[in-house]
Amino acid sequence: MTTRKSDIDFDNTEYAFEYKNNFELKRAQFIFNLINFNWLVKAGTSIANKMMQSGLSFPVVVGMRPTIYAVFCGGDELEDTVEISNNFGKYGVNTVLDYGVEGKESEQDFKKTENEILKAIEFAKKNKNISIVCSKFTGLLKMEILEKLNENKELTISEESEYKTAIERIDRIAAAAAKNEISLFVDAEESWIQKPLDDLTFSLMEKYNKKQPIIYNTIQLYNKSRLSFFKNAVEMAKEKGFIYGAKIVRGAYMEKEAKRAKQKGYENPIQKSKKDTDADYNEAIKFGIAHINDVAVCIATHNEESCLIATQLLQEKGIKKNHPHIHFSQLMGMSDNLTFNLAKNGFVASKYMPYGPVKDVIPYLIRRAQENTSVSGQMGRELALISKEIKRRKLL
Numbered sequence: 001m002t003t004r005k006s007d008i009d010f011d012n013t014e015y016a017f018e019y020k021n022n023f024e025l026k027r028a029q030f031i032f033n034l035i036n037f038n039w040l041v042k043a044g045t046s047i048a049n050k051m052m053q054s055g056l057s058f059p060v061v062v063g064m065r066p067t068i069y070a071v072f073c074g075g076d077e078l079e080d081t082v083e084i085s086n087n088f089g090k091y092g093v094n095t096v097l098d099y100g101v102e103g104k105e106s107e108q109d110f111k112k113t114e115n116e117i118l119k120a121i122e123f124a125k126k127n128k129n130i131s132i133v134c135s136k137f138t139g140l141l142k143m144e145i146l147e148k149l150n151e152n153k154e155l156t157i158s159e160e161s162e163y164k165t166a167i168e169r170i171d172r173i174a175a176a177a178a179k180n181e182i183s184l185f186v187d188a189e190e191s192w193i194q195k196p197l198d199d200l201t202f203s204l205m206e207k208y209n210k211k212q213p214i215i216y217n218t219i220q221l222y223n224k225s226r227l228s229f230f231k232n233a234v235e236m237a238k239e240k241g242f243i244y245g246a247k248i249v250r251g252a253y254m255e256k257e258a259k260r261a262k263q264k265g266y267e268n269p270i271q272k273s274k275k276d277t278d279a280d281y282n283e284a285i286k287f288g289i290a291h292i293n294d295v296a297v298c299i300a301t302h303n304e305e306s307c308l309i310a311t312q313l314l315q316e317k318g319i320k321k322n323h324p325h326i327h328f329s330q331l332m333g334m335s336d337n338l339t340f341n342l343a344k345n346g347f348v349a350s351k352y353m354p355y356g357p358v359k360d361v362i363p364y365l366i367r368r369a370q371e372n373t374s375v376s377g378q379m380g381r382e383l384a385l386i387s388k389e390i391k392r393r394k395l396l
Helices: 022-035 038-053 057-072 078-089 107-125 143-150 157-180 191-208 226-240 254-264 274-290 304-316 336-344 358-374 378-392
Strands: 093-099 130-135 183-186 215-220 244-249 295-300 326-331 349-355
Touching (some): 022 057, 057 358, 078 349, 143 191, 157 183, 191 215, 274 295, 274 304, 304 326, 349 358
Parallel strands (some): 093 349, 183 215, 215 244, 295 326, 326 349
16 A cells, blocks of 8 residues: 555644744744753753752743743643634534643642643533543552552452442543543553553443444553453444444653663563654554554554555545544644644544643643653754745744
């Protein structure tokens, strides 16, 4: 199959950046110029981490709010996201809301996160440009409990009680999503806690995905075992009579996975090469489209080749571009050439928009900056496209 046979021109910067005014475009150029220096990102994120841990968050917040935060996040509160999501909507692009606060462990924090997600679901129901809310289940229950469950270890009476409370909390969120017909994306986690999350999302899908895809599990294809897991899960869901929802990504915990595998003395679960990851990712796309009636797939990627493969397959099989079981998604501030050109050509496309107080979202921003620099050529590609549009607008 020739993956370059497509009507979509991902080099079209006029469509890609039409939603940005001149100031926003120049700011993005400035940010990507900085991010393009790996050593600067490593030094900057290290310093920011140490300052945050030392309680010196104010200067970090002041530095990030008008720069990285403004490019990659939607605002402090839900209401702050309206203007941006409405702007996306003018160009046919939907919004995925993500309460970007990470690393919380207390019951009080879990309850706050639950309330934020429930609030986001209600908010999305009232906003035509928002149809998906993202949830990180480790923001709703303890990592230690998930680790024990992953290893089939018995929970203490106290842990059993905490886990029961967490399951009830998560089900309330899923029920609210189903009631309001808002899809709920469940983020992927590290391999050593993923199995109980897979089981949990599967049971939620069995309950809420009978008629339409509400719950989506996230499948990280940089893990050698996840392609076969995905295929088996779809077959099992088909047997049980519900739609399996899958957001397919390449992955986000590569260094952490390799380090732990070495420390614990087990085989690294991560693919041996990017080529292997790409092959499994594209195979997941092909499988999803081939079983489009049984699985709903969100192709969440910044990889142009994967997007072209998907669009061509849909065309070859005569599947409508706006089929409710297929859509594309990219991070806010990244790969606008994919999102907006896909939407311009009639495909369902969305921007993944984190929001939350700057101080609380900084861990997410630091992790995102580190991940972005690890993607070979991505920052250079982003910068080249932005510079091309700046030249087209004669802003030099």
